[in-house]
Amino acid sequence: MIEFDEQAKKLVIKLVYYGPALSGKTTNLLTLHDQLCNEGRGDLMVLDTVDDRTIFFDLLPLFYHSPSGFRIKLKVFTVPGQVRHDATRKAVLQRADGVVFVADSQKGEMGNNAESFANLEKNLAIVGLDIERLPLVIQFNKRDLPDVISETEVRNTWGKTGLHLVMASALKGSGIVETYSSIVAMVFDSLDARLGLNERFGVERADFLNSITKVMA
Amino acid sequence: MNMDRKLDFIIGEEKSLADLLNLPEALKLLDGAVSAGASGAEITDYNGLVLAVSGFDAPASVVRTIYLEGEPVGILKVSATDSDSGVDGVADMLHSALNTLINSSMKRMLTSEAHTKIVNSSYQELLEANGMLAESERRYRELAATLEIKVEKRTEELNRAYATLLQKEKLAAIGGLAAGMAHEINNPVGFVISNLNTLSRYAEKLGEMLKFYRVKCEPVMPVDFALEAGAQWDRLKIDYVLSDIDGLMKESLDGAERIQKLVADMRGFSHVDEVGAVLTDINIELEQTLSVLKHETGDDVQIECKLGSLPRVNLNPALLSLAFLQIIQNALQLETPDLKISLKTGLQGDDVFIRIADNGPGIPPEIRDRIFEPFFTTKDVGHGIGMGLTVAQQAVQACGGTVVINCPEEGGTVFTITIPAEGIQQ
Ligand SMILES: Nc1nc2c(ncn2[C@@H]2O[C@H](COP(=O)(O)OP(=O)(O)OP(=O)(O)O)[C@@H](O)[C@H]2O)c(=O)[nH]1
Ligand SMILES: [Mg+2]
Numbered sequence: 293m294i295e296f297d298e299q300a301k302k303l304v305i306k307l308v309y310y311g312p313a314l315s316g317k318t319t320n321l322l323t324l325h326d327q328l329c330n331e332g333r334g335d336l337m338v339l340d341t342v343d344d345r346t347i348f349f350d351l352l353p354l355f356y357h358s359p360s361g362f363r364i365k366l367k368v369f370t371v372p373g374q375v376r377h378d379a380t381r382k383a384v385l386q387r388a389d390g391v392v393f394v395a396d397s398q399k400g401e402m403g404n405n406a407e408s409f410a411n412l413e414k415n416l417a418i419v420g421l422d423i424e425r426l427p428l429v430i431q432f433n434k435r436d437l438p439d440v441i442s443e444t445e446v447r448n449t450w451g452k453t454g455l456h457l458v459m460a461s462a463l464k465g466s467g468i469v470e471t472y473s474s475i476v477a478m479v480f481d482s483l484d485a486r487l488g489l490n491e492r493f494g495v496e497r498a499d500f501l502n503s504i505t506k507v508m509a
Numbered sequence: 510m511n512m513d514r515k516l517d518f519i520i521g522e523e524k525s526l527a528d529l530l531n532l533p534e535a536l537k538l539l540d541g542a543v544s545a546g547a548s549g550a551e552i553t554d555y556n557g558l559v560l561a562v563s564g565f566d567a568p569a570s571v572v573r574t575i576y577l578e579g580e581p582v583g584i585l586k587v588s589a590t591d592s593d594s595g596v597d598g599v600a601d602m603l604h605s606a607l608n609t610l611i612n613s614s615m616k617r618m619l620t621s622e623a624h625t626k627i628v629n630s631s632y633q634e635l636l637e638a639n640g641m642l643a644e645s646e647r648r649y650r651e652l653a654a655t656l657e658i659k660v661e662k663r664t665e666e667l668n669r670a671y672a673t674l675l676q677k678e679k680l681a682a683i684g685g686l687a688a689g690m691a692h693e694i695n696n697p698v699g700f701v702i703s704n705l706n707t708l709s710r711y712a713e714k715l716g717e718m719l720k721f722y723r724v725k726c727e728p729v730m731p732v733d734f735a736l737e738a739g740a741q742w743d744r745l746k747i748d749y750v751l752s753d754i755d756g757l758m759k760e761s762l763d764g765a766e767r768i769q770k771l772v773a774d775m776r777g778f779s780h781v782d783e784v785g786a787v788l789t790d791i792n793i794e795l796e797q798t799l800s801v802l803k804h805e806t807g808d809d810v811q812i813e814c815k816l817g818s819l820p821r822v823n824l825n826p827a828l829l830s831l832a833f834l835q836i837i838q839n840a841l842q843l844e845t846p847d848l849k850i851s852l853k854t855g856l857q858g859d860d861v862f863i864r865i866a867d868n869g870p871g872i873p874p875e876i877r878d879r880i881f882e883p884f885f886t887t888k889d890v891g892h893g894i895g896m897g898l899t900v901a902q903q904a905v906q907a908c909g910g911t912v913v914i915n916c917p918e919e920g921g922t923v924f925t926i927t928i929p930a931e932g933i934q935q
Contacts, residue, residue: 294521306521334579337612339620348620349520353578365580367521384520 293389293483294367301493304365305483307475308385311394312401312408313373314344316433319462320394320471321352321370327469329506332356346372349384356504360494366476366504373408378415385412386419390427390479392471397432397440397459427478429456431471436461473505520619526554526575526582529614532561535607537661539563542603547587547596550603554583564588571597573604577611694772702765709758716751771800788821791829791861791928792854798833799852805841810848817855820930824908829928832912835901836865836924843869859930866923871916880914 295304309317318338325336334353339346352368371381385391393412395405416423430453432446443459450457456474460467480489480497489495530552539550540563549564552575560583570588574581585604589596723742727735742748799812806812840850845868853864872880881902905912910928917923 295523304521304523332579334576337616337619339616351521351619353580355578355580365523365578367578369521386520 293387296487300363301361302363302365303483303487303489304367305389305479306387307366307368307390307392307479308388309368309370309392309394310381310385310408310412311371311373312396312404313375315373315394315396315401315405315408316462317370317373317394318344318346318350320392320431320433320460320468321350321368323462323465323468324368324472325352327465327507328354329508332503332506345374346370347377348372348380354504356500358493358495358499362489362493362495364495364500364504368472375407375411378411381411382415382419385415385421388419388421388426389483390429390475391416392475393428393430394462395430395432397434397446398437399439399441402441425482427475427482429458429471429475429478431458431460431467433460433462433467435459435466436464469505469507473501476505477501524577524615524618526552526577526611527558527560529577529611529618530560531610531614534610535561536563538603538606538610542587542599545599547589547599549586549588551586551588552583552607553586555581569596571600573600575604575607575611577615691772694768698765698768698772702762702769705758705762705765709754709762712754712758716754719747719751771803786823786825788823789826789829790821791819791863792816794826794830795833795852795854795863798830798837802834802837802841805838806850810841810850813849813851815851815853817853819854819856819861822861822928822930824910824928828904828907832901832904832908832926833863833865835897835904836912836926839897839901840865840867840869840922843867845869856930857927860927861930863926863928864923865926866921868921871920871922872914874916877914877916881912 293304294306295302297303309320311317321336322338325333332355334355337351339348339350349372350370354366354368356364356366358364369384371377371384391412393409395401395409413423416426430450432440432443434440446459447457456478458467458471458474460471462468480500484490484495484497487493489500490497535552539552539561542550543564547564548567549562551562551566552560554560567588567590569591570586573585573587575583575585577583585600585607587596587600587603727738730738795814795816799806799814837850841848847868849868851864851866853862853866855862881898902912905926905928908928910926912924912926915923915925
């Protein structure tokens with residue numbers, strides 16, 4: 293959580309898209325930016341990309357005003373996937389309220405996926421976040437490509453972790469809002485349990501989710 | 510690994526408008542808007558706190574919301590004395606420039622803060638990250654620099670547009686004034702002159718008649734009546750009156766004729782009767798300008814004219830004389846004792862040159878390039894808005910010519926206008 297100000301009735305949430313280099317994190321955000329309704333979201337900030345490779349992070353800000361007068365701001369970040377940017381990854385991961393792990397579905401990429409996931413586990417521990425309790429969604433991206441591992445195989449390996457799995461193609465636009473909607477719902481539930489968003493501030497779950505995940509007509 | 514827990518910087522921390530507003534830059538933009546015709550411009554944050562302000566508040570105002578990450582965080586207010594003064598356009602331009610400024614400052618802050626705050630990684634990692642970040646920061650600096658240039662350029666464009674407008678307005682105003690004056694003054698001055706002529710003839714006749722009476726009647730008058738008449742004659746100083754009438758009439762006629770000529774020059778100078786390029790005698794334009802400026806060139810200003818013979822040049826004489834007016838007026842505003850302005854015209858190769866030199870203090874080299882910039886002025890606030898030379902330069906350029914300044918070692922400033930002798934090509 294970036295900020296929670298009871299007096300000002302404001303909450304700033306951080307979502308992080310994590311994953312190996314070139315798995316499609318930035319593309320996820322681009323697609324999200326295109327598909328989500330443009331009232332209630334700011335502009336996508338893509339900070340320094342060289343040949344599709346993020347050096348810092350990307351940022352898509354979204355916000356919600358509850359009828360009760362409570363404001364929630366959601367900042368969606370991507371980390372740089374390349375191994376050498378581990379310092380930046382840690383910095384971005386700090387105080388995350390939820391993580392989307394974007395895996396590359398291509399057959400040759402399973403090693404990179406595993407390595408990146410291990411890196412996520414390590415870094416979560418470093419920044420003091422508990423992977424058991426942190427809202428986490430796994431996305432298998434690039435489903436549109438021919439040489440990808442089958443969905444059954446994915447579910448066999450990852451199913452037993454109990455994590456929420458989404459099949460997606462950021463390029464074609466499928467599964468992107470679904471991924472985002474599931475992580476946002478999980479984050480809301482976890483924050484609501486801790487802060488009493490509904491009870492104490494009158495923020496309705498359904499209204500929040502509808503508004504912040506509303507797609508373009 | 511313990512060190513890693515000390516990450517104290519949170520990427521994505523909330524920033525307020527005040528954090529992100531680069532004040533000097535923002536003020537520059539606001540000032541630009543004020544120079545461009547707004548009465549005042551003001552940025553306030555959402556709590557009503559004034560962050561930056563330029564100019565003064567005026568009744569007609571337009572308001573634009575400033576967004577940060579899509580959320581409204583502040584208000585830009587641009588005001589003007591009346592609502593249809595184009596303040597909307599100024600506000601739009603200012604608003605978009607401010608947005609760019611704030612966004613770039615946001616990016617700069619995000620990247621450079623990450624740069625300075627990520628200190629908890631291994632040395633090697635740090636080195637690499639630093640290299641990347643430095644590189645990236647450099648690029649953001651560049652971006653910011655080009656942005657500043659862009660913003661400046663935009664403001665400049667705005668100023669240019671305004672200058673052209675001003676010039677047109679000025680032309681129109683002078684034209685209108687001259688036409689009005691010519692009409693209003695010419696007629697009365699015409700009958701004043703003709704009446705003065707008649708009057709002086711009448712006075713001559715009356716004088717003649719008086720003298721006739723005096724010579725013919727005095728010898729035959731009764732003595733005491735003749736004495737009385739003589740005393741009356743002396744008391745009324747008729748000798749003096751008769752001798753002074755001539756001088757008075759002449760002076761009055763001279764004055765009236767000068768008014769008549771001034772009006773004619775004014776009319777010629779403003780070229781209310783012409784539009785576009787015509788074959789023009791540049792020397793006559795220069796003389797007319799001097800004549801129009803006569804009231805400003807008091808006795809203590811020495812004006813020296815060396816006008817060479819010139820071919821007639823195809824150009825818009827109204828524009829050229831406007832340039833003369835501005836440059837000479839600029840010189841007349843110098844506070845140099847024994848001010849001397851030297852005008853010289855001549856041919857140099859295929860070009861006509863007009864040199865207007867003064868014996869003032871000269872222009873310091875560091876501002877010589879800026880002297881033609883809109884709103885650039887060395888005078889105190891309230892004395893001229895720094896448009897004169899801009900208008901002059903634009904006018905000369907519109908005539909197909911150039912104007913350059915130099916300041917010779919022996920002092921003073923020389924404006925040299927050069928115009929191709931064949932004038933504007935159709
Ligand atoms: N075919 C296909 N290509 C994709 C998909 N998603 C992303 N890509 C492509 O993969 C490349 C890398 O995508 P990015 O989104 O920049 O990857 P990233 O995860 O942000 O990479 P880093 O910033 O280096 O970590 C780009 O050329 C994308 O067009 C997808 O669903 N299908
Ligand atoms: Mg990326």
